[in-house]
Amino acid sequence: MRIIGLTGPTGAGKGEVGRRFAKAGALVIDTDRLAREVVTPPSAVLGELAAVFGRDILREDGTLDRALLAERAFASKEAQETLNAITHPAIIRRTRELIEASDRETAVIDAPLLFESGMDRMCHTTVAVLAPEAVRLARIKARDGITEERARERMRAQPDEAFYRERATHTLVNDGALSSLQAAADALIRRIGEGQL
Numbered sequence: 308m309r310i311i312g313l314t315g316p317t318g319a320g321k322g323e324v325g326r327r328f329a330k331a332g333a334l335v336i337d338t339d340r341l342a343r344e345v346v347t348p349p350s351a352v353l354g355e356l357a358a359v360f361g362r363d364i365l366r367e368d369g370t371l372d373r374a375l376l377a378e379r380a381f382a383s384k385e386a387q388e389t390l391n392a393i394t395h396p397a398i399i400r401r402t403r404e405l406i407e408a409s410d411r412e413t414a415v416i417d418a419p420l421l422f423e424s425g426m427d428r429m430c431h432t433t434v435a436v437l438a439p440e441a442v443r444l445a446r447i448k449a450r451d452g453i454t455e456e457r458a459r460e461r462m463r464a465q466p467d468e469a470f471y472r473e474r475a476t477h478t479l480v481n482d483g484a485l486s487s488l489q490a491a492a493d494a495l496i497r498r499i500g501e502g503q504l
Contacts, residue, residue, distance in 0.1 A: 308406065309413045310429055311499065314421035315436035316465045318443030318450070318458075320481035320488055324436050325417045327492040331500070333413040336405050338398050338426075345397040346371045355393045360386075381464050395424045402426065413500070419465070422474050432499065435475035437468055439482055 313328070313335075315321040329335045345352045348369045356376065357365050364376045380390040406414050406429075421427050438446075440462070447458040472478055477495060481488045 308409070308411065309431050309499070310406065311413065311415045312421045312427050312430035312433035313415050313417045313436070314419060314427075314433065314475065315471060316438075316443060316468070317419065317461055318446040319436045319438040320446075320479075321417060321419070321436040323481075323485065323488060324434065324479060324492045325415060327489060328413070328415045328496060331413075331493075331496045332411065333415045333496075334405070334409045334411040335415045335417055336402050338402065338416065338418040338420075341398045341401050342394055343373075345394060345401065352394060352397050356390070359389055359393065381460055384464075387464055391420065391424065395420070399424065399426060402429075422470075423466075427474070432476045433474070434477045434479065434495065435471035436479050436481055436488075437471060438480065442482065 311328070311333070313321060313325055325335045325337065346356065347353075353365070353369075353371060356371070360376055360379050364372050364379070366372055376390075380386050402416060416426055416430065418424065418426050421430075421433065427433055443462060444455065444458055447453070447461060448455060451458070453461075479488065479491050479495065
C-alpha cells in the first residue's frame with residue numbers, strides 16, 4: 308500500500324484535497340476525527356487530559372468539553388505540547404489499525420501535525436496545502452464561527468509556511484478559486500498514482 312501524508316495549516320484547504328484523494332479511491336484517514344474518537348468515553352486518554360487540564364473539561368455526562376480544552380491547550384506552546392503528548396500515541400495506533408485493515412492501494416493520512424507527531428515517517432510521500440494568511444483567517448472565522456483574535460491565536464499556534472515547504476515532498480497553494488485547487492490536486496493525485504512522484 309502506498310501511504311501519503313497530507314498536511315498544512317488550518318484554513319488552507321487540506322480537507323478539500325483529502326476529498327479529491329477519496330474521490331480517486333484512496334482510503335483517507337482524518338486524524339482530527341480520530342482525535343475525537345480517542346476521547347470518546349470510556350477512554351483512558353480522557354482521564355489523562357482531565358488530570359492535566361482540569362476535571363471541569365469533562366461535562367456532567369463524562370464527555371469532553373472540546374471548547375474548554377482547546378482554550379486551555381492553545382494558551383501556550385507548552386500546553387499544546389502536553390495535549391499532543393497525551394493524544395498522539397492513541398491517534399497513531401488507531402491510524403495503523405485502519406491502514407492494516409484496508410485493502411486499498413493508497414491510504415492518505417490527513418494530519419495537521421503530520422511532521423510534529425512523526426507520522427510522516429509512515430509515509431512514502433507527503434503533500435502540504437498552503438494558503439495566504441488573510442485567506443486562511445477569513446476561512447477559519449467563517450468555518451468555526453470564532454472571533455478574529457481566537458482565529459489568529461490558532462494560526463499562531465501552528466508553524467509558518469516555511470516549515471511545511473521545507474518538509475513536504477509536494478506543496479499545493481490554494482490562493483485562487485476552489486476549482487483551481489481541485490484541478491491541481493487531481494493532477495498531483497494522477498502523477499502519484501502513475502508512480503511519477
